Structure formats: structure tokens, C-alpha cells
Amino acid sequence: MLEFNFTPFPNLETHRLNLRRLTSTDVNEVLALRSNPEIMKFIPRPLITNQEEALEFIITMDTTIDSNTVINWAITTKENDKVIGMIGYYRMKPENYRAEVGYLLATEHHGKGIISEALQRVVKFGFEEMGLNSIEAVIDPENIASEKVLLKTNFEKEAYFKEYQFFDGIFFDSVFYSLLKKNFEKY
Ligand SMILES: CC(=O)SCCNC(=O)CCNC(=O)[C@H](O)C(C)(C)COP(=O)(O)OP(=O)(O)OC[C@H]1O[C@@H](n2cnc3c(N)ncnc32)[C@H](O)[C@@H]1OP(=O)(O)O
Numbered sequence: 001m002l003e004f005n006f007t008p009f010p011n012l013e014t015h016r017l018n019l020r021r022l023t024s025t026d027v028n029e030v031l032a033l034r035s036n037p038e039i040m041k042f043i044p045r046p047l048i049t050n051q052e053e054a055l056e057f058i059i060t061m062d063t064t065i066d067s068n069t070v071i072n073w074a075i076t077t078k079e080n081d082k083v084i085g086m087i088g089y090y091r092m093k094p095e096n097y098r099a100e101v102g103y104l105l106a107t108e109h110h111g112k113g114i115i116s117e118a119l120q121r122v123v124k125f126g127f128e129e130m131g132l133n134s135i136e137a138v139i140d141p142e143n144i145a146s147e148k149v150l151l152k153t154n155f156e157k158e159a160y161f162k163e164y165q166f167f168d169g170i171f172f173d174s175v176f177y178s179l180l181k182k183n184f185e186k187y
Pocket residue numbers: 038039040042043101102103104105106109110111112113114115116117137138139140143144145146148149152
């Protein structure tokens with residue numbers, strides 16, 4: 001079974017971005033991201049509605065990183081340490097050397113290739129540092145922007161599950177994408 005170790009926290013860097021640990025000082029940015037119905041439209045999680053819930057989210061992330069069960073990075077630009085998005089492996093399947101990646105980004109930064117850039121780095125970390133053999137991403141079939149990000153990062157569409165998830169009284173279809181280590185290594 002694969003074992004993860006996120007201590008010390010792995011800060012990552014890309015051409016334009018820093019990927020760092022969330023701290024309690026990021027509470028307003030986390031609240032802005034997770035309370036925005038437009039950003040959360042395709043993410044089946046309850047909206048965060050106040051600072052207390054945002055702080056609780058940060059503390060939960062911190063605890064799960066400490067226990068090596070989840071890893072989440074705050075995305076900032078190199079010019080400004082303010083959080084503009086988040087990316088992470090939110091569901092681990094260590095017995096299968098596999099993890100599920102997820103991400104979100106503040107609306108004003110959409111369409112500039114930011115998540116593609118962050119994902120490329122996080123995928124590299126997943127294969128080279130975490131020891132993953134495969135990475136999966138689960139998206140809503142209407143989430144075209146997320147699909148484009150995955151395809152640009154060489155993920156392949158594997159399956160379409162009808163009414164796979166139940167959230168807020170509705171059954172949602174889910175599309176599964178994955179990237180295998182052996183295919184990542186080709187690029
Ligand atoms: C696996 C998962 O985590 S699923 C959940 C993903 N997160 C969300 O849905 C949260 C809300 N959405 C977002 O935060 C962002 O839109 C993301 C994360 C999906 C994409 O981040 P971005 O940094 O904007 O992506 P990036 O700029 O790399 O690429 C997006 C591409 O989709 C395109 N696009 C964006 N919206 C749309 C749309 N509605 N229809 C068609 N294309 C679109 C962009 O033009 C761009 O295309 P290009 O590569 O040809 O230029």
C-alpha cells in the first residue's frame with residue numbers, strides 16, 4: 001500500500017504561480033471562492049456561507065494534510081500572495097496507487113491557463129513525489145472548461161456514469177477522466 005508524507009509541506013512553483021499551504025489568514029479568499037455559486041456550480045459541495053465555515057474548511061484541510069490523507073494547495077500568483085484558487089488530491093486510493101484531483105479558480109482569473117499550469121505541476125508531483133500510478137478527475141458533463149483543462153493535460157476520458165452522484169436533492173451524471181503514469185512519462 002502506498003503511504004503519503006506531506007511533512008514538510010511541499011510548496012510547489014510554476015512559471016507564473018506559487019502553490020502553498022492554506023493558512024487562517026486566507027479565510028476571506030476561501031470564503032469568496034467557496035461561497036460563489038458560479039464557481040461552485042459544478043462542484044457538489046455545500047456553499048460556505050460565512051467566515052467561521054471558511055475557517056473550519058482551512059482547519060480541516062490542515063488536519064488532513066497533517067494526517068497525510070489529503071493534500072490541498074492554495075494557488076497564488078508570484079506577484080501577489082493572495083489566494084486565487086485551490087487545487088489538490090481530495091480523495092486518495094493508496095491501495096490502488098491512485099488519487100482524485102480537484103481544483104477551482106476565482107472567476108476573474110478564468111481563461112488564462114492558470115489551472116492548466118497548476119495541474120501540470122500537481123500531476124508531476126503526484127507521479128514523481130507521491131508515487132501515484134494513476135490520477136483521476138470526475139467532472140460534470142457540462143463543465144466544458146474543466147474538460148478542456150484535463151484534455152490539455154493529457155487526461156483521457158474513460159467513462160460516463162449516469163446519475164452517479166446525489167447532491168442537494170438531484171442525481172448528477174459524472175464523467176471520469178484519468179491519466180496514467182506511463183502516459184504522463186511520454187510527454
Ligand atoms: C476535476 C474537477 O475539479 S471538476 C471542478 C472544476 N472546477 C470548477 O468547475 C470551478 C469553476 N471553474 C473554474 O474554476 C475554472 O473554470 C476551471 C478550473 C474549470 C478552469 O480554469 P482556467 O484556469 O480558467 O482554465 P484554462 O484557462 O487553463 O482553460 C480553460 C479552457 O476552457 C475554455 N472555457 C472556459 N469556459 C468555457 C465554456 N463555458 N465553454 C467552452 N470553453 C470554455 C477556455 O477558453 C479555455 O480554453 P483554451 O484552453 O482553448 O484557451
